[in-house]
Amino acid sequence: MNIGIVLAGxxxxxxxxxxxxxxxxxxxxxxxxxxxxxxxxxxxxxxxLVIDCSGCLIMPGLVNAHTHAxxxxxxxxxxxxxxxxxxxxxxxxxxxxxVAPDFVYLGTKLSAAEMALGGITTxxxxxxxMEEAARASxxxxxxxVIAQGILDVPVPDAPLPGSWRExxxxxxxxxxxxxxxTPALFCHSPYLCSPETFQGAYEMARAAHSPLFSHVSETARxxxxxxxxxxxxxxxxxRGLGILGEAFVAIHGVHLSESExxxxxxxxxxxxxxxxxxxxxxxGAADLRGLQSRGxxxxxxxxxxxxxxxxxxxxxxxxxxxxxxxxxxxxEALDARxxxxxxxxxxxxxLGLDAQIGSIELGKLGDLIVVDLDRxxxxxxxxxxxxxxxxxxxxxxxxxxxxxxxxxxDRCILxxxxxxxxxxxxxxxxxxxxxxxxxxxGVGTGDD
Amino acid sequence: MNIGIVLAGxxxxxxxxxxxxxxxxxxxxxxxxxxxxxxxxxxxxxxxLVIDCSGCLIMPGLVNAHTHAxxxxxxxxxxxxxxxxxxxxxxxxxxxxxVAPDFVYLGTKLSAAEMALGGITTxxxxxxxMEEAARASxxxxxxxVIAQGILDVPVPDAPLPGSWRExxxxxxxxxxxxxxxTPALFCHSPYLCSPETFQGAYEMARAAHSPLFSHVSETARxxxxxxxxxxxxxxxxxRGLGILGEAFVAIHGVHLSESExxxxxxxxxxxxxxxxxxxxxxxGAADLRGLQSRGxxxxxxxxxxxxxxxxxxxxxxxxxxxxxxxxxxxxEALDARxxxxxxxxxxxxxLGLDAQIGSIELGKLGDLIVVDLDRxxxxxxxxxxxxxxxxxxxxxxxxxxxxxxxxxxDRCILxxxxxxxxxxxxxxxxxxxxxxxxxxxGVGTGDD
Numbered sequence: 090m091n092i093g094i095v096l097a098g099x100x101x102x103x104x105x106x107x108x109x110x111x112x113x114x115x116x117x118x119x120x121x122x123x124x125x126x127x128x129x130x131x132x133x134x135x136x137x138l139v140i141d142c143s144g145c146l147i148m149p150g151l152v153n154a155h156t157h158a159x160x161x162x163x164x165x166x167x168x169x170x171x172x173x174x175x176x177x178x179x180x181x182x183x184x185x186x187x188v189a190p191d192f193v194y195l196g197t198k199l200s201a202a203e204m205a206l207g208g209i210t211t212x213x214x215x216x217x218x219m220e221e222a223a224r225a226s227x228x229x230x231x232x233x234v235i236a237q238g239i240l241d242v243p244v245p246d247a248p249l250p251g252s253w254r255e256x257x258x259x260x261x262x263x264x265x266x267x268x269x270x271t272p273a274l275f276c277h278s279p280y281l282c283s284p285e286t287f288q289g290a291y292e293m294a295r296a297a298h299s300p301l302f303s304h305v306s307e308t309a310r311x312x313x314x315x316x317x318x319x320x321x322x323x324x325x326x327x328r329g330l331g332i333l334g335e336a337f338v339a340i341h342g343v344h345l346s347e348s349e350x351x352x353x354x355x356x357x358x359x360x361x362x363x364x365x366x367x368x369x370x371x372x373g374a375a376d377l378r379g380l381q382s383r384g385x386x387x388x389x390x391x392x393x394x395x396x397x398x399x400x401x402x403x404x405x406x407x408x409x410x411x412x413x414x415x416x417x418x419x420x421e422a423l424d425a426r427x428x429x430x431x432x433x434x435x436x437x438x439x440l441g442l443d444a445q446i447g448s449i450e451l452g453k454l455g456d457l458i459v460v461d462l463d464r465x466x467x468x469x470x471x472x473x474x475x476x477x478x479x480x481x482x483x484x485x486x487x488x489x490x491x492x493x494x495x496x497x498x499d500r501c502i503l504x505x506x507x508x509x510x511x512x513x514x515x516x517x518x519x520x521x522x523x524x525x526x527x528x529x530x531g532v533g534t535g536d537d
Numbered sequence: 538m539n540i541g542i543v544l545a546g547x548x549x550x551x552x553x554x555x556x557x558x559x560x561x562x563x564x565x566x567x568x569x570x571x572x573x574x575x576x577x578x579x580x581x582x583x584x585x586l587v588i589d590c591s592g593c594l595i596m597p598g599l600v601n602a603h604t605h606a607x608x609x610x611x612x613x614x615x616x617x618x619x620x621x622x623x624x625x626x627x628x629x630x631x632x633x634x635x636v637a638p639d640f641v642y643l644g645t646k647l648s649a650a651e652m653a654l655g656g657i658t659t660x661x662x663x664x665x666x667m668e669e670a671a672r673a674s675x676x677x678x679x680x681x682v683i684a685q686g687i688l689d690v691p692v693p694d695a696p697l698p699g700s701w702r703e704x705x706x707x708x709x710x711x712x713x714x715x716x717x718x719t720p721a722l723f724c725h726s727p728y729l730c731s732p733e734t735f736q737g738a739y740e741m742a743r744a745a746h747s748p749l750f751s752h753v754s755e756t757a758r759x760x761x762x763x764x765x766x767x768x769x770x771x772x773x774x775x776r777g778l779g780i781l782g783e784a785f786v787a788i789h790g791v792h793l794s795e796s797e798x799x800x801x802x803x804x805x806x807x808x809x810x811x812x813x814x815x816x817x818x819x820x821g822a823a824d825l826r827g828l829q830s831r832g833x834x835x836x837x838x839x840x841x842x843x844x845x846x847x848x849x850x851x852x853x854x855x856x857x858x859x860x861x862x863x864x865x866x867x868x869e870a871l872d873a874r875x876x877x878x879x880x881x882x883x884x885x886x887x888l889g890l891d892a893q894i895g896s897i898e899l900g901k902l903g904d905l906i907v908v909d910l911d912r913x914x915x916x917x918x919x920x921x922x923x924x925x926x927x928x929x930x931x932x933x934x935x936x937x938x939x940x941x942x943x944x945x946x947d948r949c950i951l952x953x954x955x956x957x958x959x960x961x962x963x964x965x966x967x968x969x970x971x972x973x974x975x976x977x978x979g980v981g982t983g984d985d
Contacts, residue, residue, distance in 0.1 A: 100978065144981040164916075165923040169872035203913045368859035369927070371868045398927040399914045404852070411816035411856070412863070420819045424617035463981035465651045466847045466931075468612075468959050469966030470978040475613040479817070479846040483914075484932040511916050518917030530548065530918040533592040533911035 092136040093493050094118045096459070099142030100473060101127050103449040105149060105434040108426045110473045113147055118455035121268065121493035126451050138495065140488055144463035146473050148429075149448050150210025150456040150491065151402040152436025155302075155340050155361040155390025158214045158222060159188070159196030161203070162517055164394040166525070172308075172370055180395060183521050188245040192517065194221040199514050200400055201229035202505045207401050207483025208458040210491045213338075213361075213390070213440055215275035215302055217246040220263045223270050230496040230504045232456060234440050235264060236275035236302050239290050241283055254289060261297050268492055271442070275302040279323045280311050284330055291332050300336055300441055303327075306349075307341040308372050324349035333358045338439055340390065342380070343373045350376070354383035359439030362431070364408040366392030374416040377409075377423060388439035389431045401483035406432050410478055425478035455493035461485050508533075540584040541941050542566045544907070547590030548921060549575050551897040553597060553882040556874045558921045561595055566903035569716065569941035574899050586943065588936055592911035594921050596877075597896050598658025598680075598904040598939065599850040600884025603750075603788050603809040603838025606662045606670060607636070607644030609651070610965055612842040614973070620756075620818055628843060631969050636693040640965065642669040647962050648848055649677035650953045655849050655931025656906040658939045661786070661809075661838070661888055663723035663750055665694040668711045671718050678944040678952045680904060682888050683712060684723035684750050687738050689731055702737060709745050716940055719890070723750040727771045728759050732778055739780050748784055748889055751775075754797075755789040756820050772797035781806045786887055788838065790828070791821040798824070802831035807887030810879070812856040814840030822864040825857075825871060836887035837879045849931035854880050858926055873926035903941035909933050956981075 094117070101113035103126060117125035117134060125134075167179035193216060204212055211232040214222055219237040226233040237260040238244065239253045247256040257274055264272040274294045276282040282290070282303070294301040306312050306323045315323045324345060327333055333356035342353070342360040353360060362375050380387055389409060391400045406428040413423035437447030446456045460477065461467075464485060467476050489497035496504055515531045522529035542565070549561035551574060565573035565582060573582075615627035641664060652660055661682040662670050674681040685708040686692065687701045695704040705722055712720040722742045724730040730738070730751070742749040754760050754771045763771045772793060775781055781804035790801070790808045801808060810823050828835055837857060839848045854876040861871035885895030894904045908925065909915075912933060915924050937945035944952055963979045970977035 100980075143983070162917065164919075165928065166919045168920070168923045168927060169869055171868060175868070199913060199916060206913065365859060368863040369868065371862045371866050371870075373866075374863060394928075398923065401914070401930075408856075408859070411813060414819045415816040415822060415860070415863075418819050418821075420619060420623070420817065421617055422819075462978075463959070465647060465654065465955065465959065466849070468647060468980070469610065469962050470980050471612075471614045471966065471970060471975060472616070473978065475616045475846065479616060480613065480842075482849075482930050482932060484930055507913065511911070511913065514917050518919065522919060527919060530910070530921065532548075532916070532918050535591070 092117060092119050092134050094490060094495060095134065095136040095139045096142050096147055097130065097139055099145040099147060101449065102146060102148040102474070103127060105430040105448060108429055108474055110146065113142060116147065116449065118490065118493045121455055123449060123451055123453050123455050126449055140459065142459050144461065145487060146460045146462050147449065147457060148460060149433045149446065150458050150489065151208050151432050152388065152440065152447065153204060153209045153212040153391050153400065153402050154388035154436045154439055155363055155392055156200065156212055156214055156400060157216045157393030158200035158212065159193045159216050160393035160395040161200040162192060162196040162514065162521065164398050166395065166521070179525065183525065184245065186524055187521055188217055190218045190221045193218040194225050195513055195517055197222040197225035198229060198505070198510060200394060201226050201231050202502055202510060204400050205229055205231055205489055205496050205502055206486065206500070207403065208460065208486035208489060209400070209402055210456040210458065210489060211437070211440070211442065211446060213302070217244055219260050223265050227265060227267050227269055228504065230491050230494055232269045232446065232491055234271040234273050234300065236273035238275050238277060239286060240277045240281045241286055242281060253286065257290065257293055261293070261299070271299065272297065273299040273302060278304040278311065279326055280314050287327070287330050287332060295336060300338055301332065302338045302340060304341055305339040306344045309344050312344045322346055322349055324352050328352050328356070335441065341367065341372070341375070343367055343375045345376065347379065350379050350383050350385065353380070354385050359386045359388060361388045361390040361439060362409060363390045363392040364412045365405060366396045368408070368412065370396055374412055377413050378417060386435050386438050387431055388436040402432050403477065403481050403483050406478045425475045428478045429474060456491050458486050459488040461487040540565060540567050540582050542938060542943060543582065543584040543587045544590050544595055545578065545587055547593040547595060549897065550594060550596040550922065551575060553878040553896060556877055556922055558594065561590060564595065564897065566938065566941045569903055571897060571899055571901050571903050574897055588907065590907050592909065593935060594908045594910050595897065595905060596908060597881045597894065598906050598937065599656050599880050600836065600888065600895065601652060601657045601660040601839050601848065601850050602836035602884045602887055603811055603840055604648065604660055604662055604848060605664045605841030606648035606660065607641045607664050608841035608843040609648040610640060610644040610962065610969065612846050614843065614969070627973065631973065632693065634972055635969055636665055638666045638669045641666040642673050643961055643965055645670040645673035646677060646953070646958060648842060649674050649679050650950055650958060652848050653677055653679055653937055653944050653950055654934065654948070655851065656908065656934035656937060657848070657850055658904040658906065658937060659885070659888070659890065659894060661750070665692055667708050671713050675713060675715050675717055676952065678939050678942055680717045680894065680939055682719040682721050682748065684721035686723050686725060687734060688725045688729045689734055690729060701734065705738065705741055709741070719747065720745065721747045721750060726752040726759065727774055728762050735775070735778050735780055743784060748786055749780065750786045750788060753787040753790055754792045757792050760792045770794055770797055772800050776800050776804070783889065789815065789820070789823070791815055791823045793824065795827065798827050798831050798833065801828070802833050807834045807836060809836045809838040809887060810857060811838040811840040812860045813853060814844045816856070816860065818844055822860055825861050826865060834883050834886050835879055836884040850880050851925065851929045851931050854926045873923045876926045877922060904939050906934055907936040909935040
């Protein structure tokens with residue numbers, strides 16, 4: 090029998106649906122599947138690689154259910170600005186000038202590597218030239234839902250009116266068929282996609298058995314815009330288009346009425362909560378309790394690194410919980426166990442992948458991470474689950490396994506030449522900065 | 538000439554009052570003072586130790602202006618609970634049973650080591666048996682304002698009514714005279730210290746040229762309590778006692794009226810903002826803009842690790858900014874540069890130490906940190922100051938120098954035997970857990 094990876098010792102959190110930490114014996118991944126989960130230690134089989142997990146917690150890999158990975162190339166290019174100025178003076182001009190296949194490949198590779206090092210094993214991405222995002226993600230070795238962006242306004246890979254159809258079709262045809270990749274479509278928003286575009290994209294996604302994503306009700310302003318345009322609020326508008334349901338994912342959902350939350354619950358539509366982005370852009374605070382009490386499944390997302398500005402889902406769990414406690418005035422709001430479920434199993438569920446990932450379960454895919462608990466800032470340990478949310482960082486992740494393959498070992502990424510990648514990013518950043526009349530620092534390239 | 542440490546290359550942020558990042562040549566610390574700041578590279582003198590800072594940013598050490606360091610021994614013992622249950626069922630019983638000199642020494646040592654690794658070079662601490670806190674802090678090599686806690690209710694080191702006087706006097710006499718230590722007093726709060734206690738403590742602190750700290754208006758409930766007891770709000774109450782001014786530090790200041798903010802500004806009283814603690818305990822959001830517009834100096838604090846649950850001031854800068862942007866609805870609120878000033882120079886100012894630390898300036902003390910910018914999650918670099926607040930972590934700190942001595946080198950703490958310290962903490966945690974009928978995990982000690 091060809092055994093792949095054996096994990097031995099430490100603690101394990103196997104199922105985020107009933108989160109409990111227990112001492113860990115042996116877990117074995119063969120091929121890309123879990124073939125033994127927390128068996129008694131004496132059953133340890135011969136194997137290619139044994140990872141000693143003592144001092145560590147084994148848990149399902151984190152699911153980042155919303156990002157724009159390539160935008161890491163614009164990380165920190167402008168902050169502390171009104172949304173309009175941020176978008177119109179910095180983000181849009183840079184995107185218009187620079188977003189091209191090489192930009193998407195490079196930025197996605199940078200983000201995927203950062204996410205891997207921080208314990209994210211699956212991410213859902215929405216941007217342009219998404220074949221390139223798929224290629225970068227496969228190279229890094231992460232699982233990804235790769236969604237081609239669709240807008241009615243001209244965008245880099247579909248500059249002509251209506252050309253989104255051609256682009257989306259080309260993407261679905263060209264997207265690499267790979268175990269790691271789920272192709273998908275991403276309508277930007279009800280205010281930048283017409284009803285016809287939404288319905289066309291939804292049909293195309295359905296035909297490809299792919300999910301459709303959209304930003305929904307991120308800001309109060311866009312809700313007003315949709316109401317004045319269509320006479321109904323955004324979720325009602327989407328319901329009217331026949332789009333709600335398990336094949337649709339609503340990103341943000343910051344400004345939702347009671348009846349909109351009812352519609353999301355009834356239709357089984359999942360929501361992705363992005364607390365740090367919502368705070369940083371002053372968008373507002375989603376009513377998590379309203380959604381949870383109705384049974385809406387809520388995932389967690391970092392959003393893109395231009396509005397976060399890192400892709401650390403441990404931090405996002407913490408921010409989700411702290412923000413909920415602040416805005417509700419209730420310290421019991423969004424407890425650690427709920428935050429962990431959102432960042433793992435519920436993230437998988439929203440992406441339609443929960444039959445395969447999100448928990449460490451016999452027969453599921455081998456996506457898991459090993460978190461080092463033996464660190465001063467995590468000492469002592471009364472409750473490892475509390476530590477994951479309230480004290481840990483992405484940098485506490487020691488090993489990362491995706492689809493049965495070791496991607497990060499002892500905090501080093503095995504699939505990427507870090508120096509080469511950083512140098513390529515610095516070179517691209519120089520071009521972007523020059524066009525904006527600002528400076529980029531070539532840190533580590535001998536240029537700082 | 539006996540040269541101590543030479544820093545060479547990289548970038549430098551020298552003065553948080555006018556934050557600007559420039560290329561760095563050579564900075565030299567001799568004894569405990571800065572004797573050369575960002576000189577041209579060719580002037581590099583012979584030295585005991587040259588630290589290559591290329592790929593890094595040199596900046597003033599961070600100032601954590603409020604914590605209860607020893608409480609790291611209770612980190613994660615209980616979370617997601619109403620304040621009353623958290624305090625009365627877990628924190629108070631554990632403190633009553635276990636707080637003793639060895640508890641304070643051990644917990645402070647754990648926290649000081651964690652803070653050092655995260656780039657904090659100075660902290661202000663308030664707890665019990667504070668000679669032990671001073672001893673631990675000196676051993677780790679951090680600068681600290683060590684404030685003896687004072688309450689009218691029985692506490693571990695002053696169990697009899699009125700015995701706080703004797704305790705405070707004994708502490709001031711016994712506190713080690715050390716370059717690194719400023720002794721101080723800490724009245725818990727206007728609701729747990731009578732007017733007589735406050736005035737007595739203030740006089741004692743004044744006679745010792747020491748600052749006096751107090752929690753002020755952390756929760757809406759305590760404001761109501763003070764109003765019903767004294768007919769005025771907490772800051773008015775303290776003003777009436779003659780306590781406001783530069784020798785007094787108000788911690789939290791979450792629930793302040795306009796006129797209270799005026800009083801703080803007129804009197805030159807500094808405030809310590811603890812955003813993560815305020816969020817986690819659902820205390821509320823301080824009106825930073827109201828304080829800033831009046832010219833009140835605001836420092837940043839992590840609060841104790843039982844209510845945070847880590848002591849990472851990079852995260853605290855980020856949370857301060859994100860929380861301000863959320864509650865004001867203004868993405869320009871609390872920009873990165875302001876957050877950095879709060880965490881360095883303004884922290885030093887609130888603690889009365891700004892003539893000596895808080896910026897990298899000729900003649901000031903040698904307290905500085907070297908932050909590694911050459912990491913994937915900090916790539917590319919358009920604005921290093923944005924990265925410090927919106928993307929960096931404590932784990933990005935590479936070297937830490939306090940009072941001219943190297944405390945952290947290449948992410949390793951030089952002054953502490955980490956394994957020995959962690960084992961001692963796990964043993965103490967076992968005792969604490971047993972008394973509460975819960976479990977502690979001996980992570981890394983072979984017991985997990």
